Amino acid sequence: MSSDTGPARSEVDRRSLDPDAETMRRLGYELVDRVVEHLHTLSDQRVARRGTHEGFAAQVDEPLPEGPSDLEECLAFFFDRVVPGMTRVNHPRFHAYIPCPSSFAGAMGEMLAAGTNPFAGSWLGGATVCSLELTVLRWIAEMLGYDPLAAGIFTSGGSMANLVGLAAARAKWGREVLERGSIYVSREGHASLDKAAAILGFPPEAVRRVAVNDRFRMDLADLERQIEADRSARRLPFFVSSNAGTTNSGAVDPLSAIADLCQKQELWFHVDGAYGGFAAITPQGRARMGGMERADSLTLDPHKWLYCPMGVGCALVRHPEWLERAFSAEGSYLKDLSTDEVNFLNRGPELSRPARVLSVWMVIRSAGQQGLVDQIEEDMRLARLAAELLGEDSRLEVDEPELSIVTFRHCARREESESERAARDTTLMETTLEDGQLMLSTTVLGDQSTLRFVVMNHRTTETQVRHAVDRILEFVS
Ligand SMILES: Cc1ncc(COP(=O)(O)O)c(C=O)c1O
Incomplete structure (x- = not known):
């Protein structure tokens, strides 16, 4: 061995990355x-x-x-x-996209993770935080009425949780689905499912987009039709992704009916609850999302409606076997790991992974289930209030919010084309953005341009909502 260590620098000269x-x-x-x-x-x-x-x-x-x-x-x-x-994005008047409001409790959890730096990839590397991850996953399952024995993992976000769900289903069906498999996603389903399919090696045509009804919920008849057509064409239907709150409008698909269909047709029933899933801890949300508890896999996003800092999603999979089959890894350098306990490296794509659980644990433990129920209910109440206040202006057409997303638009003027009307929506969004008092976003629902006002933030109060709405009304043209 050559000795190439050079002259020793004194410990005093060398600046440590940790100060005193x-x-x-x-x-x-x-x-x-x-x-x-x-x-x-x-x-x-x-x-x-x-x-x-x-x-x-x-x-x-x-x-x-x-x-x-x-x-x-x-x-x-x-x-x-x-x-x-x-x-x-954590501003009380950030009402665009899907907010990631975070909270001080969640930030404290992240600081604990960054400050103590546990390794959450293997049992040997971080047994107590892995234990805590199992506990918090069980808490989440319990809050949602999901199987507490399901397997799960905290991911980097909802996109990755959707990928985990699809990978587990692919593991159950085997390689054949890569060639012939069909994945059903509603037209309002999130683009992360297309990405997940592409990453996992499915060709683009594997993802079938299912029609939605006038409330933007999956059209069951179209789903059945497409499944039948695929079977006749010797394709292999295997995965249905349904929405517990779409990104555009918060629409909740008919989850119970889809669960029945999946059971009858022996398909994997996935629920994407990245936006709305946590609303199911409230009685009102639970009533809307009946059937979610039957999912084979469920995507949640603590960095949205559980007020955690960005960087934590959650995948729950009913049968641990499929999750572990999808992600189990071997390597001689891993041979010291305990095989009797959960090694999270076998439940997701990462090996070295941070203790994402700590922010989720901190939020749930400090707020308690009831505190979170109260907060989510308040967000939904404020969304209804915003819809009511906006609806008082006859120049606007406002939809009833399903959860906490208010969709609204300028009413069409006589002889105005849809693109001219849509341009007024865009101008309103741009003007509020420049104004700096609040932020909205626009989307297209059906074939109509739409403004979106989302409430998902424990800092948003009724006064804030009234202020935001007043400001919007100033810019309605
Ligand atoms: C329904 C739905 N699914 C998936 C995602 C993707 O989640 P993430 O941004 O955490 O990756 C989102 C994001 O808004 C979403 O609304």
């Missing part, structure tokens, strides 16, 4: 102070910022640092130069 304990404490307190100040003043801050790379690079770009700089200065850089340009 006193400095760590001081900087840690400063970081928390700045985060708390940011959160505490959110409602007075602009919601959205738009700009070009060139514009933002003028704020944040710099040459590769050759030498060290103080952590204090890095912190100041972030708060002074990065934060001002950020769109604040």
Whole structure:
């Protein structure tokens, strides 16, 4: 062995990535102070910022640092130069897309994960956090009335949870489905299912889009028709993905009827509850989502309606065997792992994975089930209030929200084309965005352009909603 270690640098000269304990404490307190100040003043801050790379690079770009700089200065850089340009998705008047509101409890969980850095990929690597992950997965199953013995895993988000569900189904059916398998997703189903199918090796035509009814719920008759047609053409129907709250409008598919059909036809019943699934912990949501508890696999997104920081989704799979068959990995370097316990590396695509459970655990443990039920109910109440207030303006047409997404649009003027009418929706969205007081988004529902106002944030109060609606009405044309 050559000795190429060079002259030893003194331990004093070499700058450690961990400063001394006193400095760590001081900087840690400063970081928390700045985060708390940011959160505490959110409602007075602009919601959205738009700009070009060139514009933002003028704020944040710099040459590769050759030498060290103080952590204090890095912190100041972030708060002074990065934060001002950020769109604040946790702002109480961020009503666009599907918000990721996060919470201080959730952020504390993330800080614990980052600060103590457990390895959640294997039992040997992080037994207590893996135990905690199993516990919290069981809590979630219990809250939703799902099988508490189901297997699960915290993923990076809903897209990855959908992939996990599809991979488990593929493992059950075997390679044949890659050639002949059909996957049914409603026209309102999320694009992550197309991505998941492509990543897993299905050709694009494997994903069949099923028609929806006038409330944007899956049309069961069309689903049956497509399954029959596929069987006649010697295809292999095997997977139906249904929505517990679509992204566009929060539509909940007829889950019980789809579950019956899947049972009869021996198909895998997947429920994508990334947006709406957690609403099923409330009595109102549970009533809407009856049948979800029969899913073979279920996607949830704690970083949405469980108020966790971005980066945590959840997949539950009724039969552990299919999940583990889809993802089990072997390698000589893994031979010391215990095979008697759950190794999460065998339940998802990652080996090294963070303790995502900690933010979910922190939120559920600190709020309790009832606290979360109350909060989700409040979000749904505020969405109904927003719909009511917007509906009082005769220039707008407003749909009744199914969960917490209000869809609305300018009424058509006489002899106005749909594209002219749609342009007024877009202008309204753009104007509110520039105004900075709130953020909306637009979509297309059926063949109509639509504005969306989503309530999913424990910081959103009735006063905030009234303020946002007043502002919107100022810009209605
Ligand atoms: C219904 C639905 N499924 C899947 C996803 C994807 O989830 P994620 O953004 O966490 O990957 C979303 C995101 O909004 C969604 O609304």
